[in-house]
Amino acid sequence: MSPSGPMPWRVVSALSITHLISYGTLFYAFALLIEPMERDLGWSKTALTAAFSLALVSSAFFAVPVGRLIDRGYGRWVMTGGSVLAALLLVLWAFTESYPGFVLIWIGMGAATSAVFYEAGFAVLALNLGLLARRGITIITLVAGFASTVFIPLLHVVIDAYGWRGSILAMAALNLGICAVLHAFSIPASPERPRHRAADKATLPASNLHRVLANPVFWLFVATNILQGIISTGIPVHLIPIMLERGFTLDAAVAAYAVIGPAQVAARFLTGFGERAMSLRGIGVATMALSALAFLLLPFIPAGSWLILGFAGLYGAANGMITIVRALLPPELFGRDDYGAIQGMIAMPVRIAMAGAPFAFGALWAWRGSYDAVLFSCLGMALGSLVAFVLILALAKET
Template structure:
């Protein structure tokens, strides 16, 4: 544990950098790999995104045991092992020519996701930083927000230079040579028994009954909001490049628009994390939902080749970036600070299930209609519903 007021910058920087690589290689790169795999192997977008969706189901399945291991002090083993698994399965993906092994590989990638993405990263940060956890989360998500900015163009360059198989081998090497090494060298290894007086281990204190929130309509409205936004935030990154190509943008223009999302996420997270005196968390939540509505209201009217697509990318990125912090920090304000972990778990389960089905559902909707117009309109409808549910949530949360 770091001394009060002292930020362990090497530790935070290492975890932040590994988040950037993990999300870039395991989450964002897939969007650029769909087209070349479809051309070479003849697999449909629906089949490809179905395997991706199974990875998210796998990730949800492993989330609880991974969290328990981290709570017991095994964060170093979990995150190092997750990076090794990521490298292994990315390398296996590069050599696959058959669909069943491809599906099994993505189940393994899901297990790796559960060990290296934000959830385990936040848990490891909290166990080390104590009262500095909020600042550490902000820094980590700021750096992680550049994942699309770095890895969408990088993956594009790698595919152009080495083909999609060669690109995957390079991405595997990054997980093994950088992420695994940083996790092994920066995260404390030995399990420690927390002191009862240590505020950083507040979750270890006796808890009241978290099921009390199940009786509150505001809780279920927050779940609805989180599910709808989760579907958008998972489905759109996988399909955005194909959406833009279909609307008449070149691959270079589509990649350029995609790279705007990262800086927009980072700018929004910076304002959210360090500007709490200027705007409350509730106000930030309202702004998040409003930006999402504006983004998808704009997209249908952007003609192919128009620079306005950068406006959509900026609005979508800002909403997505703010959402990460709002999800983590707003529930205690709405429902009380007791049983934080249990309440977050109750919220996370339906969200992850919905997120797992989003890429496949968007792909299936595209296949049934022959274009992405219905997907764009669906996202607009979900954004509007999420905004309405969130506003009603705030109104009900004020009630005792």
């Protein structure tokens, strides 16, 4: 397919739909299923979130081979296979009665998500759309940003009507009947392997990477992303139980959760249009400040108050903006050379921390007997990321 041909919009629209469904069913849905599974199966929140954390670790393990297969022209088969595998694992999950089996299902789910989440979709676009990939990636990100808004209320209704097992079977049907079909028939077949440029095989200048690793600004930037990554991964899994514990009804909790997606998308729009009015460094400060403000506000919101929507909006906006900051700020801080290697060095500890976040929050809840300690920890991490980011700006001015 030519990057300028008529096919890109077909691919972009199809991947926008599949990412919306994949994130809604394979990531956000877990938060709604914790409570009914805990009641029916007797497994603790800690045990349930441990399996979810293992999926995150598993997805990191499969990310490199999945990316290599897509680079070699097998994107259609990788993403189609990922959706089929996800559907199969969802069916197994719907009938599970064994905790070891549940853990194995989620380890396998890590492989499936590595083949259908953002990284895989973006790699397919980069291979097939050329210069149009950036526009396609933006559209997919904005559409998929509504995954929680669409699927949390929808699955809430389905769980009420058909139970948690029935809702999982419905999710399996969506992954097989929509995602797998769109991947199979919308992603262009690329049987020929793309030409490998000699530059792709060139070794990276070690001296430049050593310079970056020796720069305290780099480690402060890693710290801000670790702290924000823990919050952004741990909170979605526990947010419904947190609000129920604080006295909100399930309907109110679902409504608040549904605000996160639009807030995230709106923040990305404003960030994109506001780059000329506010520098990336200013956007970074605003991101960390919004996150801290959200967790400063939450403990003072009484049960039943509409202010819970304000918390969800602030939290969602910070989540949307951190993605932009993480992707675009490093070239300003460390230069444009070795961008991929630097991003990899940032991503590695961040992914490890994110993988442990849902389990850690569940364990902290079990240890303290409430979510107060979790919220206090999130406030501390949000404030810590703000302080670290301010230090980044101060140190960057001196270099």
